[in-house]
Amino acid sequence: MTSRLRRNGMHIVTLLSAQGVSSVGNYLFLVAINVLVLERTGSAVAVASLWTVQPIASLVVGGWMGSLTDRLNQRTLLAIVEILRGILIVTVPLFSEVGFIYAVLFVFEILGVAFSRAFLPYQTRLVPETKRLRVNGITQMLQSGAVLLGPALAGLILWHNRPNDAIWIDGATFILSAASFVLLPSFRDVPPSSDESSKLRLLREDWKSAVSFLRTHNLVLAVLTVIYLVLVIVEAGNSVEAVFASSALHLGRVGYSELTVASGIGLVVGSVVVTTVATRLKVRWLIVVGLITTSFAYLMYSFSTSLISAGLCLVGLGLFASMLGVGVGTYIQFNLPVEIMGRVMNVIEPIQSLMTVVLILGTGYISDITSVRISMIVITSLATVVALVACVFWMMPGHAKRFETT
Structure with missing residues (x-):
């Protein structure tokens, strides 16, 4: 028994290392x-267009990718x-055509959708229920740390070398991650359906089963809908954040970089706090408090007038967003059957994108x-109102047991 627990602990460490x-x-x-696209084109529009590739890729494959990841060996798929x-x-550095770079990024984002669909079910299978909240906190901490470490490492490499060198080093990180996944156990996967020969029919049946599950679990549907709606609203605010920092806060590139760092620090600190006290926290409180405070911190950011006030708001935003992320991840693990987790996301993620x-x-x-300030106030006010209405409803006594994770 002791050796089994020790082995499971090593597997969890390996999983977290690969994900980090x-x-x-x-x-x-x-x-x-x-940086590479900016150097080759000198066009701000070309660089901004890179940010549209991810939601487009998610729209293209998001409606069926979960059907694939639910049926394949998820450990092997991740590797x-x-x-x-x-x-x-x-x-990427081998070709000079910018169009090729966009094509590579598009395929890269499609693979990213496959990774996210396979990772959560695999993590749910690997991590015992009693450890999920703490492991989710560590996962959030690693992701938050990557927000700071990734750009910092890129900046260090770009300071002394060309963008090509950063890209080649980046390729090595993914190979290292793949090697870590190979060391993990392989779980028994869901057997293929007898209707496997008819791909369209299989996909249609998967959608029906996912929609049926969401209809019969209305609180799960409501929680995920509200959370993803608020996150989408926040993402819309993020899209004009650089313009807001420049025209509303009158900050230069250095000031905007400092705001980004402030948000990253908040994410890391929040993840550490949640991980430290994970066993004492209820998932319902993580979601409710995290959702309200995240929305409110972003609302206060839209009213900020200086680097200091904006920085403090973003530290708070990062801190509370970590709390929300851990709560949502744990809630999904306990309320979506691992066998159909990817299929349920087939329905949700394309709508989100x-x-x-x-x-x-x-x-x-x-x-x-x-003006950009008015747009920020409108979008953050909408997020705050949605969060408040939903959380008041969820805090009613009748919903307490429906948030239980035991």
Whole structure:
């Protein structure tokens, strides 16, 4: 028994290490490819267009990727995805056409969707229920640390070398992540359906089963809908954050970088706090408090007038966003059957991606016809109202047991 627990503990450490290295690689690649495109085109529009690739890729594959990841060996799939991402990245410097870079980024984001769909079910299978909250806190901490470490590592490499060198080093991080996944155990996967020959029919049945599950678990649907709606609204605010820092706060590049660091520090501190006290926290409180405070901190940011006030708001935003992230991750693990987790996300993620694109375009339009501060106030006020209404409802006594994770 002791040896089994020790072995499981080593597997969890290996999983977290693989996920942490992969997260650093994501942010390192993001910075390097932005610099590379800027150097080759000199166009701000070309660089900004890179940010539209991820939601477009999610729209293209998000409706069926979960059907694939639910049926394949998820450990093997995670390793293959990381190898493919590593190989894909190192090909970028070999071509001068910017169109090729966009194509590579598109395939990279598709592989990223596959990774996210497979990782959470695999983590749910590997981590015992009693350890999920703490492990989710550590996962959030690693992701938050990657927000700081990835760009910092990219900046250090770019200071002394070309963007190509950063991209090649980034490719190595994904190969290292793949090697870590190979060391992990392989779980018995869901057997293929007898209707495997009819792919469209299989996908249709998967959608029906996911929609049926969400209809019969209305609180799960309501929680995920509200949380993703608020996160989409916040993402729309993020899309004009650089403009807000420049025109509303009158900050230069250095000031905007300091705001980004402030948010990253908040994420790391919040993750450490949640991980430290994880066993004493209820998932319902993590979600409710995290959702309200995250929305309110972003609302206060939209009213800020100086670097100090904006920085403090973003530290708070990062701190409370960590709390929300851990709560949501744990809630999903306990309320979505691991066998259909990917299929449920088939229904949810494409809608989220479409809403992200629409709200980003809407926020940009409001910024053009009015001002970026007004657009930030509108978008953050909407997020705060949605969060408050939902959380008041969830805090009613009748819903307490429906948030239990035991």
